Amino acid sequence: xxxxxxxxxxxxxxxxxxxxxxxxxxxxxxxxxxxxxxxxxxxxxxxxxxxxxxxxxxxxxxxxxxxxxxxxxxxxxxxxxxxxxxxxxxxxxxxxxxxxxxxxxxxxxxxxxxxxxxxxxxxxxxxxxxxxxxxxxxxxxxxxxxxxxxxxxxxxxxxxxxxxxxxxxxxxxxxxxxxxxxxxxxxxxxxxxxxxxxxxxxxxxxxxxxxxxxxxxxxxxxxxxxxxxxxxxxxxxxxxxxxxxxxxxxxxxxxxxxxxxxxxxxxxxxxxxxxxxxxxxxxxxxxxxxxxxxxxxxxxxxxxxxxxxxxxxxxxxxxxxxxxxxxxxxxxxxxxxxxxxxxxxxxxxxxxxxxxxxxxxxxxxxxxxxxxxxxxxxxxxxxx
Amino acid sequence: xxxxxxxxxxxxxxxxxxxxxxxxxxxxxxxxxxxxxxxxxxxxxxxxxxxxxxxxxxxxxxxxxxxxxxxxxxxxxxxxxxxxxxxxxxxxxxxxxxxxxxxxxxxxxxxxxxxxxxxxxxxxxxxxxxxxxxxxxxxxxxxxxxxxxxxxxxxxxxxxxxxxxxxxxxxxxxxxxxxxxxxxxxxxxxxxxxxxxxxxxxxxxxxxxxxxxxxxxxxxxxxxxxxxxxxxxxxxxxxxxxxxxxxxxxxxxxxxxxxxxxxxxxxxxxxxxxxxxxxxxxxxxxxxxxxxxxxxxxxxxxxxxxxxxxxxxxxxxxxxxxxxxxxxx
Numbered sequence: 001x002x003x004x005x006x007x008x009x010x011x012x013x014x015x016x017x018x019x020x021x022x023x024x025x026x027x028x029x030x031x032x033x034x035x036x037x038x039x040x041x042x043x044x045x046x047x048x049x050x051x052x053x054x055x056x057x058x059x060x061x062x063x064x065x066x067x068x069x070x071x072x073x074x075x076x077x078x079x080x081x082x083x084x085x086x087x088x089x090x091x092x093x094x095x096x097x098x099x100x101x102x103x104x105x106x107x108x109x110x111x112x113x114x115x116x117x118x119x120x121x122x123x124x125x126x127x128x129x130x131x132x133x134x135x136x137x138x139x140x141x142x143x144x145x146x147x148x149x150x151x152x153x154x155x156x157x158x159x160x161x162x163x164x165x166x167x168x169x170x171x172x173x174x175x176x177x178x179x180x181x182x183x184x185x186x187x188x189x190x191x192x193x194x195x196x197x198x199x200x201x202x203x204x205x206x207x208x209x210x211x212x213x214x215x216x217x218x219x220x221x222x223x224x225x226x227x228x229x230x231x232x233x234x235x236x237x238x239x240x241x242x243x244x245x246x247x248x249x250x251x252x253x254x255x256x257x258x259x260x261x262x263x264x265x266x267x268x269x270x271x272x273x274x275x276x277x278x279x280x281x282x283x284x285x286x287x288x289x290x291x292x293x294x295x296x297x298x299x300x301x302x303x304x305x306x307x308x309x310x311x312x313x314x315x316x317x318x319x320x321x322x323x324x325x326x327x328x329x330x331x332x333x334x335x336x337x338x339x340x341x342x343x344x345x346x347x348x349x350x351x352x353x354x355x356x357x358x359x360x361x362x363x364x365x366x367x368x369x370x371x372x373x374x375x376x377x378x379x380x381x382x383x384x
Numbered sequence: 385x386x387x388x389x390x391x392x393x394x395x396x397x398x399x400x401x402x403x404x405x406x407x408x409x410x411x412x413x414x415x416x417x418x419x420x421x422x423x424x425x426x427x428x429x430x431x432x433x434x435x436x437x438x439x440x441x442x443x444x445x446x447x448x449x450x451x452x453x454x455x456x457x458x459x460x461x462x463x464x465x466x467x468x469x470x471x472x473x474x475x476x477x478x479x480x481x482x483x484x485x486x487x488x489x490x491x492x493x494x495x496x497x498x499x500x501x502x503x504x505x506x507x508x509x510x511x512x513x514x515x516x517x518x519x520x521x522x523x524x525x526x527x528x529x530x531x532x533x534x535x536x537x538x539x540x541x542x543x544x545x546x547x548x549x550x551x552x553x554x555x556x557x558x559x560x561x562x563x564x565x566x567x568x569x570x571x572x573x574x575x576x577x578x579x580x581x582x583x584x585x586x587x588x589x590x591x592x593x594x595x596x597x598x599x600x601x602x603x604x605x606x607x608x609x610x611x612x613x614x615x616x617x618x619x620x621x622x623x624x625x626x627x628x629x630x631x632x633x634x635x636x637x638x639x640x641x642x643x644x645x646x647x648x649x650x651x652x653x654x655x656x657x658x659x660x661x662x663x664x665x666x667x668x669x670x671x672x673x674x675x676x677x678x679x680x681x682x683x684x685x686x687x688x689x690x691x692x693x694x695x696x697x698x699x700x701x702x703x704x705x706x707x708x709x710x711x712x713x
Contacts, residue, residue, distance in 0.1 A: 016445060066449060103445050105437075115486045118498035152491025152498065381493055 003384060005369040006085040006125070007354075008376065009186065009270055009306035009334025010074065012067040012116070013090060015059070017109045020099030021197060061338035067109075068116045071124060074337055079351035087125045087334070087377070088113060089157045089186060095133045096162040097198025114151050125377065127186055129157040132170035141173035148183065154382050155184035160249035163196035163203070167211040167257035179262040181380040188250065190271035190307065191278070191285060193339075195246035206245070213261040218253055219297075220290050225253075252290040259298050268302035268332060268376060269294070272318065276343075279311045295327045302376050303327075305368070306334035310343040310353060315360045322364040332376055333357065333369035388701070392602055393592045395697045398690050399605030400587060400648065403639045404679070405687035408576045410632045410639075412569060417629065421568075422465035422561065429557045430467075434476075436525035443479060443525065450475040469554075473546035477513060477539065480529065484516035509539040566684050573683030574676055580640070581652050583675030584682060590649055600646040605694055 015022075064070050071088065074080075090113055092106035104112070110128065117124045128147035130140055147153040156178055160166050166187065178185055196206075207229045218225045229248050252269060259265060273287030294301045309315045322328045335357075337350050347353035358365045374384040416422060431444035447453060448463060452475045456464035467475075488500045499505075504512065514533050520526035532549070536542040576582070591598050643650055659668070682690075 065454070104442055108441065108446075111483070111486050114489055114498075118489055122496050150490055152496060382496070
């Protein structure tokens with residue numbers, strides 16, 4: 001019997017788990033006071049304004065009452081075949097410098113996710129998010145271990161743009177544990193997304209970070225590796241600069257420290273290193289090509305096509321990679337629901353995106369949504 | 385100085401203030417329907433009382449996710465403005481037990497299924513609740529929750545303890561709301577005074593000079609009953625939420641008509657603007673603004689306060705009449 005397909009990249013957290021300035025200063029007002037005007041009216045108003053439309057789409061899902069509701073609606077209403085599995089990626093927003101989380105803590109997010117998982121009959125595969133700032137190397141490892149071994153979480157989620165480098169020494173033991181147990185890691189790798197937002201509190205290790213495995217040569221440029229980034233405090237005060245600075249955290253080159261130490265580490269670079277500005281040709285980051293290089297060099301480096309797949313051209317480009325034997329076993333199907341609701345040009349709904357991706361990949365769709373994911377997710381604790 | 389006329393003038397002025405206070409309260413309530421002040425305050429208060437960052441638990445927020453409270457919402461973000469003590473107690477105990485059970489959920493590696501240990505599964509509600517609070521750290525919320533179970537023998541007693549605490553807590557919240565409301569009522573009162581052009585100085589002068597208007601207002605004042613004041617904004621009773629917007633608008637209209645019929649110079653006419661512009665614009669406008677401000681301050685005390693004043697004035701007036709009568713005998 002064929003194994004079910006899987007979407008390897010979705011989110012189910014709602015506004016209860018995000019900090020005050022998650023999508024700008026309007027978040028807490030929308031969160032707390034949207035009832036003042038009526039939710040539908042607020043969303044309708046936002047939808048009319050082009051630059052706010054994506055927030056409206058995000059809020060439409062994000063304001064749903066619970067993770068259970070978000071997951072249930074996705075599973076039941078978007079045309080996925082019965083039994084489809086979904087990797088749910090929680091995120092701890094506590095350290096992103098976007099204010100307090102007035103609603104529910106990250107621990108509560110995981111607890112609620114555990115409860116939804118328990119009722120989802122094997123269709124929800126939760127990952128545990130970790131951030132080096134949550135504790136010491138040992139504490140971070142133990143935290144991950146507890147969720148993997150006791151709560152049935154299937155992998156680990158990283159999001160460096162929130163303000164840390166993936167080679168942070170406080171993550172070393174997490175990687176060691178993950179490699180030993182063949183656990184999958186999913187890391188955000190696209191210039192688009194949330195990022196560290198506090199211009200008044202820039203930690204020293206942003207510009208002078210420590211690493212547990214310093215690389216002398218940048219494998220992509222073949223030049224000496226530079227860990228020091230120009231520190232211009234005044235420029236940090238500009239939001240745009242902080243957003244750009246987050247690219248330093250996300251750069252795939254950072255993972256060479258990690259992968260050179262943990263060569264068997266199973267890690268998936270989400271979004272294939274692409275973002276909106278690159279689709280539009282506004283900027284050219286080499287991340288996409290860097291990821292391909294890493295996929296070829298390291299046995300267990302994967303990528304997913306989430307979010308990026310909403311662009312038809314990119315979707316077709318990805319489908320073209322299926323002829324490349326060096327990487328076609330390492331491309332995974334994921335959509336980044338419900339973040340993709342911000343992009344409605346080529347598909348208005350998750351279901352439509354799913355259909356269009358199937359069409360673009362043809363018979364190879366099963367490879368990216370089933371066989372490749374089987375390899376990626378199977379670990380010492382879970383057999384897909 | 386004619387004392388009875390002064391008392392009657394005061395009585396008539398207070399009557400006007402009461403009628404305007406009722407209008408202000410209705411306007412305040414209408415605004416409240418859209419700004420959801422009451423539900424926001426309730427949510428904030430419950431959130432504050434039950435939020436414990438040290439426990440990484442925000443029972444206030446979790447409580448609002450409970451089906452019993454969700455049933456009181458109109459939409460997922462539209463929170464209730466009133467939660468009765470029994471519902472609160474029941475939802476809180478359920479939430480704590482549910483959290484405890486979820487924390488103890490374990491995944492079986494072989495079957496990938498979740499279950500809670502049999503000992504917890506078999507335990508009674510009070511046992512689960514006691515275990516849950518026992519595991520809590522020593523924090524303010526933890527101590528509060530422990531106090532509910534400490535003296536209880538069964539779950540109903542725990543709920544009764546929570547209900548009792550919640551009722552006391554809500555008394556305090558009502559106090560906060562009242563203070564908050566009074567501040568907002570000054571603003572709403574000012575808007576009402578401006579919209580209806582009610583200048584307290586001008587009106588007092590008119591009532592003092594015009595016996596017919598004075599008598600008419602005294603008659604209205606004497607006929608006012610406590611029932612007319614029910615659901616006043618200051619007294620945050622639940623009955624407010626039962627009124628429809630239409631009923632509130634009708635209430636505003638009725639009271640306005642009642643006032644207009646007395647012949648009192650309220651509302652706006654072209655003549656008012658001419659008078660205002662005629663003699664020294666700044667002086668007239670400043671005097672008018674001052675009059676409105678006085679009206680607003682008076683209205684911010686709320687109808688119940690002025691109703692007490694009215695009762696005292698009625699007693700004073702009656703005793704004066706009796707005394708006069710006795711003297712004449």
